[in-house]
Amino acid sequence: MRIAVLQFPGSNCDQDCLRAFREGLGAEADYLWHKNTSLSGFDGIVIPGGFSYGDYLRCGAIARFSPVMKPVIEAAGAGMPVIGICNGFQILCEAGLLPGALLRNRTLHFVCKMSLLRLETEGTPFTARLRKGQILRLPIAHGEGAYYANETILADIEAHDQVIFRYVDAFGKVTDQANPNGSLHNIAGICNEKRNILGMMPHPDRAWDQRIGSVDGISIFRSMLETAVALR
Amino acid sequence: MKVHVIVMPKRTVLDPQGMVVKNAIKELGFAGVQHVRVGKFLELEFAHQPEKFRLETLCRDLLSNPVIEDFVIQSEADASGSE
Numbered sequence: 001m002r003i004a005v006l007q008f009p010g011s012n013c014d015q016d017c018l019r020a021f022r023e024g025l026g027a028e029a030d031y032l033w034h035k036n037t038s039l040s041g042f043d044g045i046v047i048p049g050g051f052s053y054g055d056y057l058r059c060g061a062i063a064r065f066s067p068v069m070k071p072v073i074e075a076a077g078a079g080m081p082v083i084g085i086c087n088g089f090q091i092l093c094e095a096g097l098l099p100g101a102l103l104r105n106r107t108l109h110f111v112c113k114m115s116l117l118r119l120e121t122e123g124t125p126f127t128a129r130l131r132k133g134q135i136l137r138l139p140i141a142h143g144e145g146a147y148y149a150n151e152t153i154l155a156d157i158e159a160h161d162q163v164i165f166r167y168v169d170a171f172g173k174v175t176d177q178a179n180p181n182g183s184l185h186n187i188a189g190i191c192n193e194k195r196n197i198l199g200m201m202p203h204p205d206r207a208w209d210q211r212i213g214s215v216d217g218i219s220i221f222r223s224m225l226e227t228a229v230a231l232r
Numbered sequence: 233m234k235v236h237v238i239v240m241p242k243r244t245v246l247d248p249q250g251m252v253v254k255n256a257i258k259e260l261g262f263a264g265v266q267h268v269r270v271g272k273f274l275e276l277e278f279a280h281q282p283e284k285f286r287l288e289t290l291c292r293d294l295l296s297n298p299v300i301e302d303f304v305i306q307s308e309a310d311a312s313g314s315e
Binding site: 105 | 244297300
């Protein structure tokens with residue numbers, strides 16, 4: 001049972017992700033450089049945050065063509081759990097593994113703060129340890145995190161229950177004020193229709209130990225790990 | 233030969249950069265400006281005329297994101313052809 005943490009030139013949350021799995025969960029996890037063309041020996045994939053290829057052209061636009069993305073797309077198609085965090089979410093959208101895109105924050109500012117999220121659905125490899133309606137405290141840190149999809153796609157992902165997390169206020173309500181970046185429908189994280197690929201802007205990798213401010217992220221990784229074990 | 237590619241955010245996509253630039257233009261006293269959108273201009277240089285189909289694929293797959301952007305290709309060959 002082994003988790004791959006992908007590394008692109010410019011990834012900068014790879015160490016956080018690796019430590020979350022190794023120290024937070026005692027799991028086996030290793031880096032996988034983006035030039036690799038095989039995922040052999042791995043049972044789950046983490047695409048970490050950062051600024052792959054300096055965010056040149058568009059966030060994630062160049063990383064999606066890296067050699068490692070070919071086996072990632074194949075493994076994702078075969079049902080392997082894949083989580084993309086922040087820049088990882090942007091890469092998954094650019095690769096067409098998740099619908100929609102992430103735009104410049106509506107304020108044009110980089111936002112770096114704690115956010116509150118409400119779990120909107122169950123029945124994914126990432127949420128087995130959580131309850132629908134539960135509020136999670138996870139930090140966000142991004143300049144391009146405004147989730148966008150056209151009306152048809154948006155209606156489709158809502159109808160298929162693919163919205164996993166929404167930004168909410170302290171009362172758990174979806175409000176415009178609680179929306180840090182202008183995401184449509186306050187969307188903070190979505191999954192694909194088969195529900196084995198999760199993309200989210202907030203960082204569970206920065207919330208797996210009380211010493212760093214929150215432990216709410218560890219349940220997401222633990223759920224993913226347990227699913228990967230079960231699928232093995 | 234040179235090929236120019238213009239990439240613009242779709243009309244339906246909010247363009248906060250364009251809104252900020254519009255406000256700055258107004259501040260400078262250009263009262264008539266109604267709408268500003270900010271896009272990208274790419275200049276590509278090829279040894280030979282690329283196939284139209286391959287160029288369009290490149291624009292769709294890499295140079296633009298069709299979910300949020302539209303693109304226009306302007307090549308020297310097109311310009312001389314239309315004259």
